[in-house]
Every structure is written in structure tokens, then in C-alpha cells.
Amino acid sequence: MLQVNFLRENRERVLEGLQKRNFKQLELIDEAIAVDDQRKRSQFELDQNLTEMNKISKEIGLLMRDGKKDEAESAKAKTSEFKEKSQNLQQNLKDAEARLLEILYLIPNIPYEKVKAGSTAEDNEIIYQSHDVKGLGEGAIPHWELAKKYNLIDFELGVKIAGAGFPVYLGKGARLQRALVQYFLDTNVEAGYMEVNPPQVVNEASGYGTGQLPDKEGQMYFINEDNLYLIPTAEVPVTNIYRDVIVDEKELPIKNTAFSQCYRREAGSYGAHVRGLNRLHQFEKVEIVRIEKPENSYAALEGMVEHVKSILMDLQLPFRILRLCGGDTGFAAAMTYDFEVWSAAQEMWLEVSSVSNFETFQANRLKCRYKSEGKTQLVHTLNGSAMALPRIMAALLENNQTAEGIKLPAKIAEYARFDLIN
Incomplete structure (x- = not known):
């Protein structure tokens, strides 16, 4: 705010x-x-x-x-x-x-000076791309067919139990999910982020604190009897740890990471782009959150971008980094970088991470401050996905399909304890 x-x-x-x-x-x-x-x-x-x-x-x-x-x-x-x-x-x-x-509450954040004007995703700036990309050619199939072929994910069973957008992971599919989560968490901890296991529900004050309310109220699942919301991302509970807190200057920067289930209605989403794992109502994600002094926050943002980039390099996936234009930047963010991986079978880019600096926008709502030389001032808050699971899983399956089966990158095979899905 x-x-x-x-x-x-x-x-x-x-x-x-x-x-x-x-x-x-x-x-x-x-x-x-x-x-x-x-x-x-x-x-x-x-x-x-x-x-x-x-x-x-x-x-x-x-x-x-x-x-x-x-x-x-x-x-x-x-x-x-x-x-x-x-x-x-x-x-x-x-x-x-x-x-x-x-x-x-109705006024969004002001874009950072580097953010260009623009209306839609077409106006975003591509600042890095790892590979020239192309389709896999004849015989390549999308991840939802691969999931069925190798009995990794049952989308129909999810519909039976809960509804569309709630898949059931099976066998090596479930193990691969768990391996990815553990790898992401370990990598974040090694980079200096303290792991946190937060609640999966938040109260109204927490939703307002990070800007989900009132802006995204229609996308959040609400538990009426308890006046609680299922979290859309671990950013919400983790950042709210510091609500109404005056942080000791010596503690800055604060770096947290957390794994959580994420719940989003995604109302009105239809069409081919939402098939399979492309868009879900429940999914798993590992988040990174930073609390910074204002003068250090943009250097911290670039550091977070490099960190997420290193993860995608380990996954050996074709990816690109975009700096979002003003019209595509989220309500609370001053500047955002999106990471997209290439889905070879679908021949389209899939967003897997957003890394944002909110400057004082969230901190003002949260009343999160620090004291320096006797003066109390607002911190800057930042967060990013490191990483969101569904589209990473989709890209891993599609980009690594071979005649023998799906060959996993070495780093993930080490965590999963298998290197081939057949």
C-alpha cells in the first residue's frame, strides 16, 4: 500500500x-x-x-x-x-x-524505473534465453499423455475425488514430486535461506498484509465458518511472520524458504492452455522470501534471479527470463522477473517462477519496519518461486521423453533415486 x-x-x-x-x-x-x-x-x-x-x-x-x-x-x-x-x-x-x-487498498504499486510501459504479456522484455527451442518432432506427446502412459498422474481420479484441477500423483510421479521439493529446499537452504514450515491457512489481516486482499479475493478459497483463507502461495504466511514487527537492523537481510500446497480458484480459465498440469487449483511450490534494507533490495532481487536461474540450469530445461511490463506486473510488485520453461511437446512457454520486489508496498500494510540510527523506517520485501512444481514436472516429462522412456537430469535422478521412467 x-x-x-x-x-x-x-x-x-x-x-x-x-x-x-x-x-x-x-x-x-x-x-x-x-x-x-x-x-x-x-x-x-x-x-x-x-x-x-x-x-x-x-x-x-x-x-x-x-x-x-x-x-x-x-x-x-x-x-x-x-x-x-x-x-x-x-x-x-x-x-x-x-x-x-x-x-x-485500490491503488497498485508504482513500477520501478526499469519497468517499461505495456499492456499485455506481449510487451514483456526477454532478457535471457538459455537455448534455441523447437518441438520434439513426430511422435512426441504432451505430458498428460505421458503421465497416463507411465501411470504417473491420474487426472480423472482427481476429478472423482475433488474436481478438475486436483490431480492424483502415483508411483514414480509422486516420488518425482517429492524429489523436486527436496532438491529445491536443499538448494535454497545452501544459498542461505532459513527453512520455515508455515500454516496452510491465513486470516484476513494476513491476506491484506501481502496484497492478496482485496485484489485477489475471488481467486482464494475461503473457509466461511472460521474466516480463514487457504493460501495461494507460501509468500503470504511467511511474509506475515514479520507483520507488526520492528526488525533489528543487525538481522537484515532476512532470508526464508518454505514448501507449501497452494490453492487457487483460477476462475474462468478454460482452453488448451489449462490442460494437464498447465493450470491447477491445488499445486505444490517452494518459495523464497527476503526482508531487506531499501538500499539493498534491487541487488537482492538480481541475486534471487541468479539463484532461480541456477536451479533451472541444474534441471537442464530450456528457459527464458522476462522482465514484465507495467501492464503485466502484479498489483503489489514494483518490478517482476518471470521465468518460463519450454514445453517441447506443446511447443509453448510455461511460467514456472515469478521473482518480485515489492519495495515498501507490503511493508506499509504489514507495518514491518527496522530501526537504524534511532530512526524507524519501512523495510523492502521480496519473494519468488524456487520453484513451482506442476509446470516444471510437465516440462521435465515432455523435454526428456525418449524411445526408452523419460530420462531424468542427473541432479534430480540423484534425489529421486531413479533416472528412467519406463
Whole structure:
């Protein structure tokens, strides 16, 4: 969430940044400033009113002491008027604060200076590609057919148990999933990330803290009786560890990694691009989260990009890295890099990771700060997938199919304890 003082002091910069995103509600900026002005006026009048009321209350005591009962009663009548006015002003203040928060929740983050304007994924910048890519040629089959052929994943059984988008992994398919999770976690820990095992559900405050609410409320599964949400990513509970916390400067940077199930409705997703593992309602993912000093956050972002890149190199998958344009950057992010792997049988790119810097946007909502030289200020938060499982699994199956079976990369074979699926 952007701070209203930032909107006020950097109005033109904010409007320019939001135009990069193709944000259509630019009038919210001036409305937020106007509501904040109203809030300040109500606070000023309330303070004045309370000061005057306290002054009269002291006078009543003196008048009563001096036996001036009539004057004391007259002063009491004035006090009642001031009390009523204070109640009205307090309500006005409360309404203005609520409206201001409501507006600020609707305004996305401002893109970083390197982020280019753009409307769709077609405007994203390709900054790295590992291989020239092509299809596997005649006889290559997509991962959902490979999964059935080798009895790795049963999509129909998932439909029977839960519905579409909830696959059941079997035999070597389940073992391969477990091997990937363990490899990702071990690699992250070796890179200095502390492993965390967070809750798989979060409360409303946590959803607002990282920006999932109210922006993505329709995509989250809600447990009505308990007022809890199933997590869409481990980013949410892990980052909320630091909600309402003043971090010791000596503890920075903070680096966490976590494995979790992820739950997303993905409402309205249809067509060939959602077949098989391409888009699911439940999937597994390993996340990395960093809490940084503002001056270090973009160097940290580049470090996270290199880390995810090294993982994909180990997996020996063709991949590319994109810097997202303003229109394709997520609501809370200032800058995002997407990683896509090549699906050889489908002949299309599949996103497997997003690595983002949120600057102070989440920290302001979370009230996550650190103290340096006696001054308290907001941290920068970052997170990324390292990695999301379904599309990695799809690409591994499709890119490694041979006449003998599916040959796993050496690093994953070491974890899975088998190198061939046949």
C-alpha cells in the first residue's frame, strides 16, 4: 500500500507510474489526497474542541470552589455541547480514516524505473534465453499423455475425488514430486535461506498484509465458518511472520524458504492452455522470501534471479527470463522477473517462477519496519518461486521423453533415486 504522503508529495510521478500499468482509476489519487485533507481537518477540529472542553472543565471546578453555582451550571451546559460536537467529529474522523484506507487498498504499486510501459504479456522484455527451442518432432506427446502412459498422474481420479484441477500423483510421479521439493529446499537452504514450515491457512489481516486482499479475493478459497483463507502461495504466511514487527537492523537481510500446497480458484480459465498440469487449483511450490534494507533490495532481487536461474540450469530445461511490463506486473510488485520453461511437446512457454520486489508496498500494510540510527523506517520485501512444481514436472516429462522412456537430469535422478521412467 502506498502512503498518502507519498501520493501527495509525488503526485506526478505516481500518475506516470500508474499510466505505465494502464491503471484506469487515476482519480483515486486526488480523492485519497482530498479525503486525507478532510481527515486532517477533522483531527484538528477535534483536538481544538477537546482542548476547549478540558479548559471549561477546569473552570467548573474553580467556580464550584468559589461558590459560583449558577456560573458553574452554565459552564456545564457548554461542556455538554462540546461533548456532542466531539462525538460528531470523532465519527467524521473515523469515517475519513476508513474511506482513506479503502481508497489506498485500490491503488497498485508504482513500477520501478526499469519497468517499461505495456499492456499485455506481449510487451514483456526477454532478457535471457538459455537455448534455441523447437518441438520434439513426430511422435512426441504432451505430458498428460505421458503421465497416463507411465501411470504417473491420474487426472480423472482427481476429478472423482475433488474436481478438475486436483490431480492424483502415483508411483514414480509422486516420488518425482517429492524429489523436486527436496532438491529445491536443499538448494535454497545452501544459498542461505532459513527453512520455515508455515500454516496452510491465513486470516484476513494476513491476506491484506501481502496484497492478496482485496485484489485477489475471488481467486482464494475461503473457509466461511472460521474466516480463514487457504493460501495461494507460501509468500503470504511467511511474509506475515514479520507483520507488526520492528526488525533489528543487525538481522537484515532476512532470508526464508518454505514448501507449501497452494490453492487457487483460477476462475474462468478454460482452453488448451489449462490442460494437464498447465493450470491447477491445488499445486505444490517452494518459495523464497527476503526482508531487506531499501538500499539493498534491487541487488537482492538480481541475486534471487541468479539463484532461480541456477536451479533451472541444474534441471537442464530450456528457459527464458522476462522482465514484465507495467501492464503485466502484479498489483503489489514494483518490478517482476518471470521465468518460463519450454514445453517441447506443446511447443509453448510455461511460467514456472515469478521473482518480485515489492519495495515498501507490503511493508506499509504489514507495518514491518527496522530501526537504524534511532530512526524507524519501512523495510523492502521480496519473494519468488524456487520453484513451482506442476509446470516444471510437465516440462521435465515432455523435454526428456525418449524411445526408452523419460530420462531424468542427473541432479534430480540423484534425489529421486531413479533416472528412467519406463
